[in-house]
Amino acid sequence: MAQKEVDDRFKRFGTVSFTAVTRTNDFVGYLEQGKIMGTGCKACGATYFPPRSDCFRCLDSNMEWFEVSGTGSLLSFTELEYAPAGFEDDLPYTIALLDYGGYKVFGRISKDIPYEELQVGMELKAEVKTLPNGQLNYVFTRP
Ligand SMILES: [Zn+2]
Numbered sequence: 001m002a003q004k005e006v007d008d009r010f011k012r013f014g015t016v017s018f019t020a021v022t023r024t025n026d027f028v029g030y031l032e033q034g035k036i037m038g039t040g041c042k043a044c045g046a047t048y049f050p051p052r053s054d055c056f057r058c059l060d061s062n063m064e065w066f067e068v069s070g071t072g073s074l075l076s077f078t079e080l081e082y083a084p085a086g087f088e089d090d091l092p093y094t095i096a097l098l099d100y101g102g103y104k105v106f107g108r109i110s111k112d113i114p115y116e117e118l119q120v121g122m123e124l125k126a127e128v129k130t131l132p133n134g135q136l137n138y139v140f141t142r143p
Helices: 026-032
Strands: 037-041 063-067 072-080 093-099 104-109 123-130 136-141
Touching: 026 037, 026 063, 026 136, 072 104, 093 123, 104 123
Parallel strands: 104 136
Antiparallel strands: 037 063, 072 093, 072 123, 093 104, 123 136
16 A cells, blocks of 8 residues: 655744644745745735735635745834743744735744844844754844
């Protein structure tokens, strides 16, 4: 009997991974190359981050990858003192939303930037990071 091969690359994403198998496994393949990718709908042009494999707007499944590059504007941020199970060792950390124009990226602020220096409207970039346990993640840091 042939063994079914499971594409479980998604389990390498994040401090604790919740979904090992998704249709957007290539996201992690790109992270391994140092690229943070979203998806765009070829039919209507809608852009998504995190990547979606189906368009929420027009329900088309003809999606293509694009790289989250350049800088985004800091829309909002907050420091977490309590975290979901598995993230306790990282506390305190700051989560934020960057506005890239056509899409928004949610993630963490790098510990290199002191909380006091964060300001709404400042430009930050997203950067791939390999965690000590080998998991992949991305953080927002100074351009
Ligand atoms: Zn669409």
